[in-house]
Amino acid sequence: MGVFDAVWVAAALAATAPLLLAGMGELISQRAGVINVGLEGMMLFGAFFSYWAALEFGTIWGAMLVGVLAGIAIAAVMAFFSINTNSDQIVVGIGVLILAIGVTSSAFRALFEGSERATIIKPMGRLEIPGLESIPFLGEALFRQRPVVYLSFLLLPVVWFVLYRTTWGLAVRAAGDLPDAAETAGLSPRRIRWLATLAAGGFAGWAGAFLSVGEVGIFLNQMTSGRGFLAVAAVIFGMWRVSGLLWACLLFGATTALQRRLQIIPDLPREVWLLLAIVAGASLVYMLVRRRFDWQNKWHVVTAAALAVVSITTLVLSFVQPGITLPSELWLSMPFVVTIAALAIMGARAAAPRYLAIPLIREHD
Amino acid sequence: MKSGAANRLIGPAASVFTVVAGLVISLAIIAVNGNPPVEAARALFDGAFGSTKQAATTAARSIPLVLVALSWIVAFSARRINVGMEGQLVVGGIFATCVALYVPGLPAVLHLPLAILVGFLAGGAYAGIAAALWAWRGVNEIVSTLLMNFIALMMLSWVVRGPLKAEGVRTNRSERIPDSAQWPNLVDESPLNYDLFLMLGLVVLVAWMLRRTTFGMRLRLTGANVEAARGAGVRTVWIGMLSLIVSGGISGIAGAGLVLGGETEVMAEGFAASYNLEGIVVALLALNSPYASIPAAVLLASLGLGGGLMEARLGVPAELTLVTLGIVLLLVTGSSAIVRKARSVRVDTERDDSESSDAAGAAAVT
Numbered sequence: 001m002g003v004f005d006a007v008w009v010a011a012a013l014a015a016t017a018p019l020l021l022a023g024m025g026e027l028i029s030q031r032a033g034v035i036n037v038g039l040e041g042m043m044l045f046g047a048f049f050s051y052w053a054a055l056e057f058g059t060i061w062g063a064m065l066v067g068v069l070a071g072i073a074i075a076a077v078m079a080f081f082s083i084n085t086n087s088d089q090i091v092v093g094i095g096v097l098i099l100a101i102g103v104t105s106s107a108f109r110a111l112f113e114g115s116e117r118a119t120i121i122k123p124m125g126r127l128e129i130p131g132l133e134s135i136p137f138l139g140e141a142l143f144r145q146r147p148v149v150y151l152s153f154l155l156l157p158v159v160w161f162v163l164y165r166t167t168w169g170l171a172v173r174a175a176g177d178l179p180d181a182a183e184t185a186g187l188s189p190r191r192i193r194w195l196a197t198l199a200a201g202g203f204a205g206w207a208g209a210f211l212s213v214g215e216v217g218i219f220l221n222q223m224t225s226g227r228g229f230l231a232v233a234a235v236i237f238g239m240w241r242v243s244g245l246l247w248a249c250l251l252f253g254a255t256t257a258l259q260r261r262l263q264i265i266p267d268l269p270r271e272v273w274l275l276l277a278i279v280a281g282a283s284l285v286y287m288l289v290r291r292r293f294d295w296q297n298k299w300h301v302v303t304a305a306a307l308a309v310v311s312i313t314t315l316v317l318s319f320v321q322p323g324i325t326l327p328s329e330l331w332l333s334m335p336f337v338v339t340i341a342a343l344a345i346m347g348a349r350a351a352a353p354r355y356l357a358i359p360l361i362r363e364h365d
Numbered sequence: 366m367k368s369g370a371a372n373r374l375i376g377p378a379a380s381v382f383t384v385v386a387g388l389v390i391s392l393a394i395i396a397v398n399g400n401p402p403v404e405a406a407r408a409l410f411d412g413a414f415g416s417t418k419q420a421a422t423t424a425a426r427s428i429p430l431v432l433v434a435l436s437w438i439v440a441f442s443a444r445r446i447n448v449g450m451e452g453q454l455v456v457g458g459i460f461a462t463c464v465a466l467y468v469p470g471l472p473a474v475l476h477l478p479l480a481i482l483v484g485f486l487a488g489g490a491y492a493g494i495a496a497a498l499w500a501w502r503g504v505n506e507i508v509s510t511l512l513m514n515f516i517a518l519m520m521l522s523w524v525v526r527g528p529l530k531a532e533g534v535r536t537n538r539s540e541r542i543p544d545s546a547q548w549p550n551l552v553d554e555s556p557l558n559y560d561l562f563l564m565l566g567l568v569v570l571v572a573w574m575l576r577r578t579t580f581g582m583r584l585r586l587t588g589a590n591v592e593a594a595r596g597a598g599v600r601t602v603w604i605g606m607l608s609l610i611v612s613g614g615i616s617g618i619a620g621a622g623l624v625l626g627g628e629t630e631v632m633a634e635g636f637a638a639s640y641n642l643e644g645i646v647v648a649l650l651a652l653n654s655p656y657a658s659i660p661a662a663v664l665l666a667s668l669g670l671g672g673g674l675m676e677a678r679l680g681v682p683a684e685l686t687l688v689t690l691g692i693v694l695l696l697v698t699g700s701s702a703i704v705r706k707a708r709s710v711r712v713d714t715e716r717d718d719s720e721s722s723d724a725a726g727a728a729a730v731t
Contacts, residue, residue, distance in 0.1 A: 091645075103688055105684040333519040336513070
C-alpha cells in the first residue's frame with residue numbers, strides 16, 4: 001500500500017486528536033450560539049502555559065491541566081466581551097487571537113529565550129494497549145498512541161451524550177437555537193453561553209497542551225499553525241453534529257498525515273493518483289445516484305463533467321505514473337485546500353444554530 | 366436631536382480612551398516586570414518619532430496598515446467579513462513582482478502603475494474565489510478567507526524558493542526589483558516613498574465611493590439591511606461579492622506597495638508581516654471610517670516601531686505591543702457596543718446611527 005500504511009493511519013489519528021479536542025469545544029460553544037474564531041489563540045495559551053508548567057512542576061498530566069485552565073482563562077475574556085458587552089463575536093475572537101499571540105510569544109521570550117531553561121522536555125509517552133497492540137496491522141495503526149489520542153476519541157461519545165441526553169445539553173442547544181424559549185423556561189441563555197465558551201477554552205487549551213508538551217516537548221511561537229481555524233471549519237463542515245465533526249477531523253487529520261509523508265517522497269506515488277480517482281469517481285456516482293440529479297441544471301452537469309474528467313485523468317495517471325515532483329508547499333497547504341473544497345462541496349446548510357453569532361440583548365437592559 | 370453632536374463624539378472619544386487605557390495597561394505590565402515605565406514610554410516615543418527618519422519610517426509603516434484597514438472597511442460596509450487580507454496582500458505582491466521582473470523595457474510611468482494594477486487585480490481575484498464560494502456554495506467567507514491566508518503564504522514560500530528565486534544567492538528571495546518598477550523615495554534615507562500619496566488618494570476615493578456613489582449606497586444598504594436592499598432592487602449577493610473583490614484588490618495594492626516600495630528592493634518570505642491583524646485593529650479603532658484610519662494606523666505603526674526600540678533599550682519583548690493591540694481591540698469593540706447601547710437609549714425613537722458610528726456592530730455571520 002506504500003504511502004497508506006499503518007504508520008500513516010497512526011499519524012493520521014495523532015493529527016486528528018488535537019483537531020477533535022478543539023473541535024468538541026468549538027462544537028459546544030457554537031451550539032450555544034457563540035462562534036469562537038479565537039480558538040487558535042486559546043490553543044496557543046494552552047500550549048504555552050502547559051510547557052511552562054511542565055518545566056516548573058515536571059509532570060505532563062499536571063501541565064495539561066494547567067493548559068486547560070489557561071484556555072479557560074482566556075475564554076473568559078472572550079465570554080465577557082461577546083456576551084456581557086454584546087460585542088461582535090468575530091471581532092472579539094480576532095482580539096483574543098492577537099492577545100494570545102502577543103502574550104504567549106512575549107512571555108516565551110521574556111522567560112525562556114536565550115536561557116538554558118528552555119529545554120525540550122520528554123513528551124508524553126505512548127501507551128501500548130496490551131494484547132491489541134500486537135495485532136498485525138491494527139496494532140501499529142491504532143493501539144500505539146499517546147493516551148490523549150485515545151481520550152480524545154473516547155470523549156466524543158461523552159460530548160454527544162452531554163449535548164443530546166442531558167438537561168445541560170438541551171440548554172446549550174436551546175441557547176443557540178431558541179434563546180427566547182430557553183429564557184421562558186427559566187434558563188439563562190447568557191449563563192449557558194458563558195459556560196459553553198469556557199468549555200471551548202478548556203478543550204482548546206487541552207488541544208494546545210497536547211501539541212506542546214504532548215507531542216513536541218517544547219513551545220514554539222504560533223506552533224498551532226492554523227489548527228484552531230481548521231477545528232472551527234471542521235465544526236461547520238460537520239454540520240454542527242458530533243458525527244460530522246468526527247468525519248471532518250478525520251479527513252483533515254488524514255490529509256495532514258499524508259501531506260507530511262508526501263513531502264519527503266520525490267515522485268507522486270501511484271496510490272495517491274488512485275485515491276484521487278476513487279474519490280472523484282465515488283463522488284460522481286454519489287451525485288448521480290443519491291442526489292436528485294437534474295440534467296437541465298447547468299451547475300449539476302458541469303460538476304458531473306468535471307468529476308468525470310478528474311476521475312478518468314487520475315485513473316490514467318495512476319497507470320502511467322509520470323515522475324511528477326511537486327513542491328512541498330503544495331502538500332503543506334493541502335489540509336487547507338481540502339477544507340475549503342469540502343466546505344464548497346457540502347454547500348450552504350440550514351443546520352447552523354439559528355442564533356449563532358447573534359448577541360442576546362435583553363429588552364430592558 | 367439636541368445632543369446629536371455629543372452623540373457623534375462618543376464613538377471617537379471611546380476610541381481614544383481605549384487606546385490610552387491599552388497603553389496604560391501595557392506600561393503597567395512593563396512596570397510590574399521591573400522596568401521603569403517612564404523609560405519605556407520614552408523609548409516607545411523615540412522609536413516612532415525620535416528623528417525625521419523615525420517619523421518617516423512610521424509614516425511608511427502606516428501605509429499598508431491604512432490600506433488593509435480600507436480593505437476591511439469596504440467589505441464590512443456590506444457586512445461581509447474579510448479576514449483574508451494577508452492572503453490577498455501576498456498574492457498581490459507576488460503578481461506585482463512578476464510584472465516588475467518579467468515585463469521589460471517599460472518606462473517607469475507605465476511599469477510601476479502596471480505592477481500596482483496587476484497587484485490590485487490579483488488580490489481581487491484571490492478574494493474573488495472566496496466571494497464566489499460564498500455566493501454560489503454558501504461557504505462562510507470568514508472561514509474561507511482565513512484558510513486561504515495559509516495557502517497564500519505557502520505559495521509565497523514556494524515562489525521565492527522556486528520559480529522567482531534570484532540566481533546565485535543563498536537566501537530565498539526574488540531578483541532585485543528594477544528601478545522602473547520601484548516607488549521613488551520621498552524622504553531620503555528612509556523607507557517613505559511616494560506611495561504615501563497613493564494611500565491618501567485611496568482613502569479619499571474609498572470615502573467618496575462609500576458616501577457619494579450608487580455603488581457605495583448599494584454596499585451600505587446591503588450592509589444595513591439585506592431584506593430592505595433586496596426589496597429596493599439591489600442584487601445583494603452580487604454586491605456582497607463585489608465588496609469582497611474590491612476589498613481584496615485594495616489589499617493587493619498594499620502587497621504590491623510593500624514589494625515595490627520595500628527597503629530591501631526584493632520580495633522575500635514574511636513581507637506580509639502582521640499587517641492583516643493590525644489592519645483590522647486599525648479599522649475597528651477608526652470605527653470603520655476611512656479618514657479616521659489614518660491616525661489609527663499611525664498610532665499602530667508607532668507602537669510597533671517604538672516597541673522595537675523599547676526592546677533594544679530595556680529588553681522588553683517587542684511582542685508586548687501585540688498584547689497592547691489585543692487589549693485595545695477588545696476594549697474598543699466592547700466600548701463601542703456599550704456606546705451603541707447608550708445611544709439607542711438616548712435617541713430612542715428613530716436611531717440616527719450614521720454607519721460610521723456603528724463600529725464593529727452587529728455583523729451577521731452568514
